[in-house]
Amino acid sequence: MLPSPGEDADKAGPVRAMFSQIAGSYDALNRLFTAGIDLLWRREAALEVLSCGPKEVLDLATGTGDLALALARLAPELEITACDFTEAMLERARHKAERAGLAVHFLQGDALALPFGENRFDAVCCAFGFRNFADFGAALSEILRVLKPQGKLVILELSPPGRSLTSLLYRAYFEQLLPVLGERLSGQAAYRYLPASVAAFPSPEALAQRMRSCGFQARYRRLSGGIAALHVGVKPEVA
Numbered sequence: 001m002l003p004s005p006g007e008d009a010d011k012a013g014p015v016r017a018m019f020s021q022i023a024g025s026y027d028a029l030n031r032l033f034t035a036g037i038d039l040l041w042r043r044e045a046a047l048e049v050l051s052c053g054p055k056e057v058l059d060l061a062t063g064t065g066d067l068a069l070a071l072a073r074l075a076p077e078l079e080i081t082a083c084d085f086t087e088a089m090l091e092r093a094r095h096k097a098e099r100a101g102l103a104v105h106f107l108q109g110d111a112l113a114l115p116f117g118e119n120r121f122d123a124v125c126c127a128f129g130f131r132n133f134a135d136f137g138a139a140l141s142e143i144l145r146v147l148k149p150q151g152k153l154v155i156l157e158l159s160p161p162g163r164s165l166t167s168l169l170y171r172a173y174f175e176q177l178l179p180v181l182g183e184r185l186s187g188q189a190a191y192r193y194l195p196a197s198v199a200a201f202p203s204p205e206a207l208a209q210r211m212r213s214c215g216f217q218a219r220y221r222r223l224s225g226g227i228a229a230l231h232v233g234v235k236p237e238v239a
């Protein structure tokens with residue numbers, strides 16, 4: 001059963017099952033479907049995280065660990081904890097870190113009930129994970145809790161496509177071709193969930209508003225003509 005595309009209290013089980021099934025093909029299909037641009041987006045996100053000079057960072061919904069590993073490459077002295085609730089994705093991440101000789105502490109954990117005390121991290125980041133959470137408000141409150149005052153949240157997410165001519169072409173690729181190719185190559189229907197979940201996701205402005213109403217100072221910038229967005233939130237001194 002595919003997860004429902006939007007926020008839904010019963011989403012966690014189907015999301016975990018879906019990522020367990022596609023863990024083996026996840027990295028290769030990401031590279032293929034984005035022509036490698038996903039790596040450039042994660043690098044942007046990592047540079048945004050590092051611009052606040054953090055000592056301890058949490059990569060949330062780390063999956064196969066690409067953002068955590070990008071951070072470790074750029075800042076070898078950084079203390080990086082990376083958590084996800086799907087063990088099959090974490091297994092890949094640990095293997096990649098070991099092969100690359102990079103130090104990241106990977107652990108299993110739910111973004112809606114983080115296994116950390118309050119005011120712990122200088123920065124929290126999340127690449128392509130936020131859209132999968134059952135409750136965005138609950139996730140933002142948890143992140144706010146574990147961030148230090150003045151700590152930074154960086155969210156990288158795909159954005160709902162617009163209605164310009166280029167967007168229509170992108171839509172045809174993303175909504176029609178990609179799910180079929182994804183199903184053929186991975187043997188899983190999960191790639192039908194991807195465009196559906198992006199269509200159901202708030203626009204960058206709406207997500208920034210939700211971050212503000214949870215207590216963050218929020219801004220964002222669009223990437224690659226608006227098909228992705230980088231959100232930045234700062235926890236105020238007095239939250």
Ligand SMILES: C[S@@+](CC[C@H](N)C(=O)[O-])C[C@H]1O[C@@H](n2cnc3c(N)ncnc32)[C@H](O)[C@@H]1O
Nearest residue numbers: 061062063084085086089110111127128129132
């Ligand atoms: C699309 S993958 C993104 C992985 C990685 N961050 C990347 O950049 O490729 C989404 C990940 O979010 C994780 N996830 C979804 N909901 C979660 C939750 N509530 N707590 C922890 N991880 C979650 C899934 O297990 C999956 O590994």
